[in-house]
Amino acid sequence: MTKFLTELNEPQRQAVLHGEGPVMIIAGAGSGKTRVLTYRIAHLIESGVDPFRILSLTFTNKASAEMRNRIEREIGMEARNIWMGTFHSVFAKILRIEARYLGYTSDFSIYDADDSKSLIRSIVKELGLDDKLYKANVVFNRISGAKNRLVSADDYLNNSIIRADDDAAKMPEIGRIFKTYVVRCFQANAMDFDDLLFNTNILFRDFPEVLNKYQQKFRYVLVDEFQDTNVSQYLITRKLSAVHQNICIVGDDAQSIYAFRGANIENILNFERDFPDVTVIKLEQNYRSTQTIVKAANSIIQRNKSQLKKNIFTENQEGQTIDVIKAASDNEEGRLIASSLYEEKVQFGLRNEDFAILYRTNAQSRSFEEALRKQGIKYRIVGGVSFYQRKEIKDLLSYLRFTVNQQDEEAFKRIINLPKRGIGDTTIAKITVTAAENSVPVWTVVSNIHQYVNGRSTTPIDQFATLIKSYRLLIDQGKDAYEVASHIAKTSGLLKELYEDKTVEGLSRYENVQELLNAIKEFVDNEENEEKNLSAFLQSVSLLTNADEPDDDGDNDRVTLMTIHSAKGLEFRNVYLVGLEEDLFPSQMMLQSREDLEEERRLFYVAVTRAETKLTFSYAESRYQWGRIKMCEPSRFLMEVDQRYLNLTKVLKKKAEEERTVTPVTLLRSQRPKPAAAANTAGNKSTQATSTVHTPSSDFVPSDTSFLEVGQRVEHTKFGFGKVIKMDINGTDRKAVIHFEKAGEKTLLLSFAKLRILDK
DNA sequence: CGGCATTCAGTTTTT
DNA sequence: CTGAATGCCG
Numbered sequence: 001m002t003k004f005l006t007e008l009n010e011p012q013r014q015a016v017l018h019g020e021g022p023v024m025i026i027a028g029a030g031s032g033k034t035r036v037l038t039y040r041i042a043h044l045i046e047s048g049v050d051p052f053r054i055l056s057l058t059f060t061n062k063a064s065a066e067m068r069n070r071i072e073r074e075i076g077m078e079a080r081n082i083w084m085g086t087f088h089s090v091f092a093k094i095l096r097i098e099a100r101y102l103g104y105t106s107d108f109s110i111y112d113a114d115d116s117k118s119l120i121r122s123i124v125k126e127l128g129l130d131d132k133l134y135k136a137n138v139v140f141n142r143i144s145g146a147k148n149r150l151v152s153a154d155d156y157l158n159n160s161i162i163r164a165d166d167d168a169a170k171m172p173e174i175g176r177i178f179k180t181y182v183v184r185c186f187q188a189n190a191m192d193f194d195d196l197l198f199n200t201n202i203l204f205r206d207f208p209e210v211l212n213k214y215q216q217k218f219r220y221v222l223v224d225e226f227q228d229t230n231v232s233q234y235l236i237t238r239k240l241s242a243v244h245q246n247i248c249i250v251g252d253d254a255q256s257i258y259a260f261r262g263a264n265i266e267n268i269l270n271f272e273r274d275f276p277d278v279t280v281i282k283l284e285q286n287y288r289s290t291q292t293i294v295k296a297a298n299s300i301i302q303r304n305k306s307q308l309k310k311n312i313f314t315e316n317q318e319g320q321t322i323d324v325i326k327a328a329s330d331n332e333e334g335r336l337i338a339s340s341l342y343e344e345k346v347q348f349g350l351r352n353e354d355f356a357i358l359y360r361t362n363a364q365s366r367s368f369e370e371a372l373r374k375q376g377i378k379y380r381i382v383g384g385v386s387f388y389q390r391k392e393i394k395d396l397l398s399y400l401r402f403t404v405n406q407q408d409e410e411a412f413k414r415i416i417n418l419p420k421r422g423i424g425d426t427t428i429a430k431i432t433v434t435a436a437e438n439s440v441p442v443w444t445v446v447s448n449i450h451q452y453v454n455g456r457s458t459t460p461i462d463q464f465a466t467l468i469k470s471y472r473l474l475i476d477q478g479k480d481a482y483e484v485a486s487h488i489a490k491t492s493g494l495l496k497e498l499y500e501d502k503t504v505e506g507l508s509r510y511e512n513v514q515e516l517l518n519a520i521k522e523f524v525d526n527e528e529n530e531e532k533n534l535s536a537f538l539q540s541v542s543l544l545t546n547a548d549e550p551d552d553d554g555d556n557d558r559v560t561l562m563t564i565h566s567a568k569g570l571e572f573r574n575v576y577l578v579g580l581e582e583d584l585f586p587s588q589m590m591l592q593s594r595e596d597l598e599e600e601r602r603l604f605y606v607a608v609t610r611a612e613t614k615l616t617f618s619y620a621e622s623r624y625q626w627g628r629i630k631m632c633e634p635s636r637f638l639m640e641v642d643q644r645y646l647n648l649t650k651v652l653k654k655k656a657e658e659e660r661t662v663t664p665v666t667l668l669r670s671q672r673p674k675p676a677a678a679a680n681t682a683g684n685k686s687t688q689a690t691s692t693v694h695t696p697s698s699d700f701v702p703s704d705t706s707f708l709e710v711g712q713r714v715e716h717t718k719f720g721f722g723k724v725i726k727m728d729i730n731g732t733d734r735k736a737v738i739h740f741e742k743a744g745e746k747t748l749l750l751s752f753a754k755l756r757i758l759d760k
Numbered sequence: 761c762g763g764c765a766t767t768c769a770g771t772t773t774t775t
Numbered sequence: 776c777t778g779a780a781t782g783c784c785g
Contacts (some may be wrong), residue, residue: 425761
């Protein structure tokens with residue numbers, strides 16, 4: 001026990017050894033937070049606390065698995081018994097146990113975002129509202145936001161401020177949709193992600209005996225990544241620790257990047273108010289990164305107005321400056337990064353797993369995949385389209401879900417006519433509407449179809465009902481998840497349909513379904529799982545996320561490609577932070593307010609602080625999007641970093657290769673002429689040439705997104721006016737052939753930095 | 761009802 | 776460009 005205490009610095013030791021009472025640990029990036037949490041839990045258990053009475057909440061399954069492993073290494077198998085997991089998984093578990101209090105059964109389904117949106121779409125249609133106006137995405141976000149603030153549908157309808165807001169957005173009926181949505185979820189015996197937290201709050205609010213049970217049970221509550229909790233989550237933890245007062249929260253306000261999901265930095269402030277005798281410990285020494293990286297990171301984050309005061313420092317070496325790579329296109333960016341990575345690997349004898357490529361959006365992975373594959377560098381993508389989101393997987397899972405929970409309307413809608421059995425949209429709508437009108441689950445209508453729909457061809461529906469009943473029987477006979485699932489896959493016709501599809505995609509879909517069946521087999525064979533039934537499997541699977549997928553083979557020496565969001569909590573020797581272009585990062589959609597910009601800046605901070613030894617930035621001047629080329633400007637964040645820590649040599653080197661169409665290297669932004677002025681210039685040679693006024697970034701006025709396409713009139717600072725006559729967008733790189741009037745000849749342009757797009 | 765053609769919107773990040 | 780949603784016809 002004492003052995004690891006010597007490895008710790010003073011505040012770390014204090015955090016580990018802190019006994020009873022609330023404690024808040026403000027842990028800067030790279031300050032050994034996970035180690036402190038691990039040791040703290042190990043210490044608690046070694047000093048006699050029953051692992052069953054420790055609740056440890058994290059944000060990702062990965063983080064919790066990681067911590068469990070590390071604790072196991074310290075104290076052995078007892079670690080298994082700690083209540084440890086994500087908020088969603090832990091409270092889903094509790095809700096299963098206590099489901100009857102809320103009128104649910106323990107077999108309730110969990111709706112993912114797709115299910116929720118699909119339900120919202122049906123409701124909008126049923127209420128006769130305009131689906132152009134009430135977009136599923138928007139409505140879903142409103143509802144989700146409300147639930148995360150613990151605003152129920154009734155509260156929503158009664159709140160004049162919210163209603164005024166909706167009226168202003170010309171969507172006065174959102175409250176009604178919300179209300180209907182809640183009723184329908186309940187009838188379907190289903191909860192969405194937000195309900196898992198919302199309903200836990202309801203459970204603890206309305207049933208004090210249940211709350212008391214868990215308050216007594218959990219003597220110690222620990223919350224990691226506290227800066228990312230929303231109100232709903234905070235209230236749960238506050239209630240749970242109200243008796244013992246042993247709550248330990250760990251977080252870093254500078255790394256709060258989930259405000260879009262309802263995370264609330266104010267929770268940290270609320271915490272000090274709600275637990276006045278809290279001990280605050282700050283971990284400020286960074287053990288991860290070089291001086292340069294830490295200082296660069298500080299220079300970024302200090303621009304944010306809202307932040308807790310702390311001083312992150314390191315005693316590590318100074319290290320290299322941050323390379324900046326400029327590429328003409330997203331494909332070139334891929335190639336430059338791949339070759340830089342290769343050089344670095346050879347020069348320093350590194351392994352693939354020492355590298356990470358981080359980007360803002362999942363869609364950016366493509367060019368890096370291509371380039372790495374060409375270089376023969378193995379990589380792994382975290383995120384993207386999740387295995388469990390694939391159509392064929394969701395289809396089989398829907399069969400399983402519906403067999404377990406026959407009230408599950410969304411699962412029903414997926415499978416009722418799959419494979420085709422002659423039941424069309426009209427019939428399906430009739431069934432769901434009838435169910436809603438009579439306030440009964442869909443299954444009641446389906447299994448008694450003659451009572452509800454008279455006349456024609458109800459036979460396919462009867463057959464479907466019989467089929468499901470036969471599946472249900474297997475569960476009631478006590479068959480395990482694998483037995484039931486493989487029987488369903490074989491007899492439902494799903495597998496057969498895929499098997500007969502001999503296209504490449506069809507083959508891979510077939511394999512995917514087999515893979516799911518394998519996963520179920522593994523689940524059943526796993527000794528650690530007490531329950532082997534289908535319900536237990538579905539429960540475990542519904543909260544998995546794309547970051548939790550197993551590595552496909554044993555080869556872990558791979559470069560990691562992922563979004564910055566998924567990189568939180570991780571560290572790599574070398575980090576490439578790519579796609580540093582205005583509107584992409586910071587995201588255009590984020591630039592509504594100062595708070596939004598600050599969140600993007602924290603995201604940038606998170607990315608930078610993932611790097612241990614070497615950091616490289618890159619950006620592209622043009623990007624392929626929706627079959628067109630989009631011009632890009634360097635991100636304002638590149639200019640916000642203290643320039644002393646940047647190394648622009650790579651940019652300069654590129655300049656030599658790139659010949660005639662090169663932008664100045666200085667990280668200044670060229671101001672775009674106002675659209676009105678641009679219209680006048682079009683086709684008028686006598687107008688003065690493009691004035692590229694260089695101004696500091698703070699003066700930057702966001703321009704309209706500009707696109708290049710065939711027929712587009714353009715102006716180049718050197719070649720004058722021109723017109724795009726051909727675009728090669730299928731090759732490895734995008735090229736545009738442009739006819740310039742002044743030059744009198746066709747010119748192949750690879751770089752578009754000095755090209756101005758004129759209005760049509 | 762099912763199949764085919766056409767239109768249209770969409771890419772922020774994740775539990 | 777792609778995938779989803781809509782519309783039309785047999």
